[in-house]
Amino acid sequence: MILDLDIGNTLSKWRLKDAESSEIRSRGAVWTREEWRPGADIPNLDVVEAVRISSVARATVLEETVALLRRQVRQVYVARSTPEALGVINGYEEPGRLGVDRWMGALAGYQLAGGCCAVDCGSAITIDFVLPGGVHLGGFIVPGLRLMKESLKLGTRNVAIDPESEADALLEPGRRTVDAVNHGIYMAAVSAINRIYSEVCDQQGVALPMMLTGGDARVVSRGVQVPHAVWPDMVYGGLEASFPLTFAERAGKMSGAPSVPEPVSLEKIRAGLAFSMLL
Numbered sequence: 530m531i532l533d534l535d536i537g538n539t540l541s542k543w544r545l546k547d548a549e550s551s552e553i554r555s556r557g558a559v560w561t562r563e564e565w566r567p568g569a570d571i572p573n574l575d576v577v578e579a580v581r582i583s584s585v586a587r588a589t590v591l592e593e594t595v596a597l598l599r600r601q602v603r604q605v606y607v608a609r610s611t612p613e614a615l616g617v618i619n620g621y622e623e624p625g626r627l628g629v630d631r632w633m634g635a636l637a638g639y640q641l642a643g644g645c646c647a648v649d650c651g652s653a654i655t656i657d658f659v660l661p662g663g664v665h666l667g668g669f670i671v672p673g674l675r676l677m678k679e680s681l682k683l684g685t686r687n688v689a690i691d692p693e694s695e696a697d698a699l700l701e702p703g704r705r706t707v708d709a710v711n712h713g714i715y716m717a718a719v720s721a722i723n724r725i726y727s728e729v730c731d732q733q734g735v736a737l738p739m740m741l742t743g744g745d746a747r748v749v750s751r752g753v754q755v756p757h758a759v760w761p762d763m764v765y766g767g768l769e770a771s772f773p774l775t776f777a778e779r780a781g782k783m784s785g786a787p788s789v790p791e792p793v794s795l796e797k798i799r800a801g802l803a804f805s806m807l808l
């Protein structure tokens with residue numbers, strides 16, 4: 530079995546993948562914490578022959594996790610943000626400082642679609658751009674839904690936005706604190722994504738396919754007007770592309786990869802921008 534770890538600032542997600550069939554056997558998430566001890570929530574390492582890790586947690590937490598894993602697992606692969614990988618040129622002045630989850634998302638998006646806009650809706654909402662030739666432009670970081678809610682300190686922290694609620698209901702003015710907060714942070718997130726995407730496509734003269742991932746992707750997706758695909762396992766896709774271990778991965782296949790969304794024309798994006806300027 531292959532154990533893939535996506536350690537974020539809020540949740541540490543894991544996924545067990547069959548090394549022969551490439552089938553996903555199980556998955557889970559535990560709150561990211563300072564020290565890592567295998568508990569009921571981490572799968573039994575006896576069946577694990579390889580671990581692949583994307584982590585944005587503090588270096589010491591990662592080092593400790595890796596040390597613990599190396600004692601029990603033959604192959605441990607730790608993803609790093611590098612100046613170049615798989616045809617993508619890291620756009621950061623200091624490439625190593627780009628969040629590894631963002632780099633994994635960019636690599637997965639590029640392997641799937643070529644040029645793309647990779648949006649990860651987690652503790653933070655990150656928006657990265659890779660041009661058709663593989664040049665990563667860098668990106669934008671916006672507080673995630675939960676962080677925006679917490680920063681308001683209005684006691685609505687535990688009231689999540691209902692992923693099934695109608696999108697346009699979220700466009701209505703809230704008549705209770707929890708609605709005012711949820712509608713507000715939802716609009717802040719989706720407005721930022723829609724506008725940033727349009728501005729960068731306009732600057733670069735290319736309409737890019739957008740992929741959305743992260744724990745809040747489903748909620749945010751309904752408000753994103755840009756044609757896009759939701760790819761929950763996009764960060765894992767970057768691990769599969771970076772450290773291919775199964776037959777399918779060696780053929781470039783990434784689990785759960787969606788079909789590439791057809792972007793709208795550049796003209797339409799520019800018209801939309803011009804219109805928003807008029808408002």
Ligand SMILES: Nc1ncnc2c1ncn2[C@@H]1O[C@H](COP(=O)(O)OP(=O)(O)O)[C@@H](O)[C@H]1O
Binds near residue numbers: 537652675745
């Ligand atoms: N099971 C869950 N427990 C807590 N938050 C969840 C859960 N599923 C989805 N979420 C939402 O996803 C967000 C965390 O998404 P995630 O992409 O895992 O963040 P990160 O990668 O920054 O740890 C939370 O802020 C919350 O809004």
Ligand SMILES: CC(C)(COP(=O)(O)O)[C@@H](O)C(=O)NCCC(=O)O
Binds near residue numbers: 537627631
């Ligand atoms: C921006 C992030 C905190 C997002 O992490 P996440 O929301 O997935 O927990 C992470 O990508 C990170 O720590 N980045 C390093 C700084 C940067 O990317 O510029």
Ligand SMILES: [K+]
Binds near residue numbers: 537649650651652743
């Ligand atoms: K994330």
